Amino acid sequence: MNILVVKANNRPATEAISSKMYETFMEGIQGAEHLNVTTFDVFEEDMPYFGQDLFNAFEKLSNGSALSDVEQRLLAAKQKAKDAVEAADVLVFVFPLWNFTIPAKLQTFIDYIAEAGFTFKYDEVGNVSHPLEDKKVILLNARGGVYSLPETAPTEMAVNYMHTMFGSLFGMNMFDEVIIEGHQAMPDKRDTIIEEGLQKVSELASRIVSQSI
Template sequence: MNVLVVKANNRPASEAVSSKMYETFMENIEGVNVTTYDVFAEDMPYLGQDLFNAFGKVESGEEMTDMEQRILAAKQKAMDALTAADIVVFAFPLWNLTIPAKLQTFIDYVYQAGFTFKYDENGQAVQLMTDKKAVILNARGGIYSTPEAAPMEMAANYIKNVAGGVFGMEIINEVIIEGHAAAPDQAEAIIAEGLEKVKAVAKELSAVLV
């Protein structure tokens, strides 16, 4: 079994809770093949016209620019990483109500008709990743689990809607640490409790997969 961990925070674990969640998960997963795809360490040009130009040149046989070669290679690397995974773990923060731009780029690379989903003869979307499972590890300093704030949260919800809703992965676990910035006097306890849940997820996966 192959576990792909998509790490989407380049701040140190001493400063960023989602980075600490990633480290905690990695320290407690065992007996499986684990690969980290660090979106901040990878060469990942943003999705745009360069990619579409590259597609056209692949078809026509024209020579590609360095940027076109880079983005085509980056897209393929992300797709290959997802293809090889049985379980995908997303470790990421909520930044400005949404996900980091680099994580968005990863999603942009793999969000492709014919790869993660397709359209049937009636024009309905069909999920193509139903053989894979996903785990959500997310940190947010504010509190977004209340009915009033929940509609504003576009990080964990977005990843679940894409990975689960569009791609068809089964979301088997979710750990969200929230409120540590809003309640600094309780931050240590909030984070510690969340990290224990991350440990439990990693150990549960280890037990299932070993």
Template structure:
């Protein structure tokens, strides 16, 4: 059985959010598939403190067998839960919007939890980076109301580009599908066609699992 981790990175209802509709469309196709074990990780329902001194201090205390305070226990638990979910997955599906040219802060925190030396990668004796979880397959489902795929605008887009760099560039994972719905706000007269064509691609992606 294939383990699917679906990361939901938008708390807006599907009626108001295209990336939420992409998530729901994909989920509906896979939830009853007997060959798939589907785990949903809704980052807006998870307790996910930002990484900082509480986490780094906790790591130091744990190495020294010292007791953690409440804040340190909280962030360690959140960090471990994200890593466990990612570790168990064969395929990771991330549905996320472009907000202010980048990803939501909550999704950044999820990435921060798993983007760690000793977990996702390590350095050998020559300083070369070695991926530790290279067999994961990634599916990116992104929505953006403007158009960021042109030569003039693509350098501004730091959501899909960022996740490509993380999962392919650092983790050495394979992106097996990347579906982007864009331009529906810029061209409202074409919005329904743009959205429906994109959602059909989402359905087909889910069926291929």
């Protein structure tokens, strides 16, 4: 089984709970010979932002013009992200909630792979199909506030966004998720909340190692 772990927090695990979730997950699957695990760290990769430079690159490719440095980097980064997703059976995204949404670097990764003909297709009448629907997606998210309540859920645009993109647009199997929330809003329960959440991450990793996925 090929597992792609997309790490989207460059803060140390001593400070960031999602970084600790990443460490816990990786420790849990370490040494499993039947698993081929690759980490794609969006903060370590060269990932220029999606924008006009990329569209300029596409135009230049079509007419044979020379590409600028940033255009070459964009095309290489986009292809690397697509290749990583295509090779994976399971995609594990580990990310925080920052300002109600995902980190910009993770957004860039999604922009790279959100491509008609790759992660989704339109037929002649506009219906959408999903070329990568066999892939399983796991979300590991940390958020200091409580966003699972009816009154706060609409403001949460990280996990909700990931479900919209990977579950709806890309049609992938949203297999599982672990969300640690409220550890900043409820400091008296912080240690318990984090400990219980990390235990769930460990249990999920054990399920993968035991091939019950």
